[in-house]
Amino acid sequence: MRILCPGGCSARPQPVSLGSASAGSLTTVLNNGPKVKGMTTDPLGSMKSALADEVNKALSEMGVEESFSPLQVARSPKDVDVYGLPVGFKIARHLRRKPDEAALLVAERIDASSIPYAEEVRVEAGYLNVRVSRETLFKDVLSLASREELGRGESKGEKLMVEHTSVNPVHPLHVGSGRNAIIGDSFARILDFLGWDVRRHYLVNDCNLQVAILAAGRSKIRHLKPKGKPDHWFGLIYAMANAILEIGRIKRGESEEGDLKEWEETIERVRAQDPEIAEGLTELDDRYVMDLLKRYQSGDPDAREVFREVAESVLKGFLQTLGRMGITYDQFDWESELIWESWVRKSLEKLESSGYLGRDGEAIYVDLGRAIREREDVRRIFGLTEDEVRRLEEEGRLEEVVPPRFYLTRSDGTWLYTGTDVAYSLFKVEATDVRRCYNVIATEQTLEQKEVRASLALMGYDPDFLIHFAYEMVNLVGVRMSGRRALYITLDDLLDEAKAKVMKILEERGMGRDPEIEEIAERVAVGALKYALINVSPTKVVQFRWERVLDFETNSGPFVQYSYTRAHNILKKAGEIPESFDPSKLSSDLEVSLVYMLAEFPEKVRSAYQLLRPDLISQYANELASTFNKFYETHPVINAPEGTREARMWLVMGVRGVLGKALDLIGVPRLERM
């Protein structure tokens, strides 16, 4: 497989034995943070773990069959320094006691000295609570936070792959593809921070019908020189080619008559943007397109030249935009090379020997219907038990729930994306040394991802090697988007618009137009867009509005960036950092809240990883920024009395460190001036 790096480097991945490809289940990989005392990067987490351990130990000594997770340890709403578990309620019945009495029996067995940072253990309202010692906790938290070590995972010595973006190279990136890239990139950053060696891969889908349409269009106007940003220019050819093909189908009566007008409008849209393309590209037919695709897949040099020109040009345009947003990749895998370098053949051989490969004329498919009846591993992927499958079969409904055939090729022998996707999975397992691969792919592909995982299982691999990181689409409120109709709002448009607004704000503040100001505007714009697309739970549809991206107030990228800047500037002006500080000087509600909020950061990062929720980091960053701004309004640092000043400087260092790290993890640029 050819490797293409932005820097022009080239390398070939080392094949690896199959044994190393097995993945542990998601849940066993997780624990509640580093356990080694004194070396932890999660002080509060170590307290929670120890508390849960102690309680569980006591319960098991008492013969009570209940247990608690460290994650259940929650802060008391009445007292900031108190964390606890609702032990009493859980075990009251087992012991035939009132909740408080029951909790007391547990409390008596607990050795507070074995719980880090615990000052005392007590029972309140059915809860078993520990009071935390600020003296030690605050020092550890702020020391770690200011060095940006809080929550960092030890090196795992293992590689994980994140495959993301992987957009068809046929038209410019729009907000939907942007969400994929932004979520995938953020998740990769989170994995990296937690100690994995992350490999970011982009699958270049250059072998499908869409690219063939573009390539066919391009082949008719090869004399034209690309103008402007390549993805935009080729995007017009793609829309033009689609319109011609659709109009042809309508005229032959193969498509709905009513669509004719909108395709004619598409042509006019292209003409308005680039008359050369509209005048040069006038005819195209489906057979020509299919033939070109077939030739490309079989390695024909002429076809290869035009396919590669369009795919590489559009990809180059993508990388400009993605680079602008700070999103980069370690490796680009070309779909065509999965075919040429026999990964498709190898996957077919493995499926053939599994006995689940079927043929329908010349078309090849995986016999999922039989696999689901016969294979437990395949049933598990579809969330079905043996009994359920049997019952569905008796009712004749099995095929409604699981499609019986998973087609890999067309009957003309060309590969479908499903076929190359199976081959790609085989490639990931065999040709890389990653332990797991996260596929950042839209939720609409959930079924296909299950089918691919089932195929992996049938080829003899652990299907849990592949994890579908599903995210929902972006709904541009009030805007109709269609790449095939040259109807889209591109990421470039959004970034430019946001940047223009930032420039205007900066000018209103009397900042001139110089390169530094431009750079600030660019970074604020990137922050605003990325934050808007990441700050929603991935499985929810994003309701995208211009106003939302251009709103730089609370709960926006710029808001968090601004808060970071404030923290940074306090420290810059305050001068030398004191060696130490007195934690008891941090005593106001806001100061104490801030430290505890920082202490929760490691848990947030682990949750983001475990639940596939980068938005948890952006939510957290917003809350931290908001609390910090309240502190900022009411707590002078530089002019504070001696003692208080040093303690607040440490607090601000901690906030800056965590806020900065949180911004890094969601890929929003840090700014020192704005």
Next chain:
RNA sequence: GGGCCCGUAGCUCAGCAAGGAUAGAGCGGCGGCCUUCUAAGCCGCAGGUCGGGGGUUCAAGUCCCCCCGGGCCCGCCA
């Protein structure tokens, strides 16, 4: 028809993984605060039958069942 996802304030969303101690933010609306570390900020007011109904539980926004509403998928498209 079947499968998956979503439904919390006028709008956009957290909270559901791990059921607990008074349902949270932001935007929008109304009213305040710039001789003090950047007002992209802060303070206050108004706004909720957590889609509906059952169930489990000492305890349900959170778990289970049914229903209603919305989205996506069920292609030899990707």
